[in-house]
Amino acid sequence: METNWSTKYPTPLIDPYKANCPSRQVLDLIGDKWASLLILLLADEPKRFSTLQRSIQGISQKMLTQTLRSLERDGLISRTLYPEVPPRVEYALTPLGKTLCAPISAIVHWAEEHIDEVAAAQVTYDAKQSSAVV
Numbered sequence: 068m069e070t071n072w073s074t075k076y077p078t079p080l081i082d083p084y085k086a087n088c089p090s091r092q093v094l095d096l097i098g099d100k101w102a103s104l105l106i107l108l109l110a111d112e113p114k115r116f117s118t119l120q121r122s123i124q125g126i127s128q129k130m131l132t133q134t135l136r137s138l139e140r141d142g143l144i145s146r147t148l149y150p151e152v153p154p155r156v157e158y159a160l161t162p163l164g165k166t167l168c169a170p171i172s173a174i175v176h177w178a179e180e181h182i183d184e185v186a187a188a189q190v191t192y193d194a195k196q197s198s199a200v201v
Contacts, residue, residue, distance in 0.1 A: 093141075096137065096138075096141060096143075097167060097170075097171070099134065101123070101126055101130060101131070101134040102134055102137070102138055102143075103171050103174075104123050104126075105119060105123070105131075105134060105135065105138065105144070105158075106138070106143065106144075106160065106164060106167050106168065106171055107168065107171055107172065107175065108122055108123070109144060109158060109159060109160045109164070110160065110165070110168045110172075112159075113147070113157040113158060113159035114157065114158055114159075115155065115156065115157055115158075116131070116135075116156060116158070119131060119135075119158065135158060138164070139158075142161055142163050142164070143160065143161060143163055143164035143167065144158050144159060144160055144161060144164050145158070145159050145160075145161050146158055147159070
């Protein structure tokens with residue numbers, strides 16, 4: 068089914084199928100696995116960097132820093148520095164960032180509901196590929 072973006076959105080800039088469409092940047096951001104996980108972790112309350120890093124297995128300090136900066140730049144999270152010794156920094160979702168919780172949660176729910184089917188499809192595909200090589 069084809070979507071006619073020009074009639075749905077009167078602004079000619081909105082066409083995610085075009086390479087120069089600004090919506091692509093937003094789709095890339097929310098499609099990033101680390102960004103999605105961080106948004107869900109911040110859904111309930113602000114968290115410190117170390118808490119976020121401990122909560123997401125496999126994310127490096129550099130990647131966490133880059134992703135947090137990107138989310139902050141896009142207005143999805145806020146960074147609050149408390150003038151204490153030692154300094155304390157907390158990250159929280161902005162109102163705009165909170166609007167992503169439901170869609171990302173829906174994708175997580177879909178993944179949980181369909182992981183067995185996806186895994187079975189992968190096994191079937193891999194078996195076909197390995198038998199085709201022989």
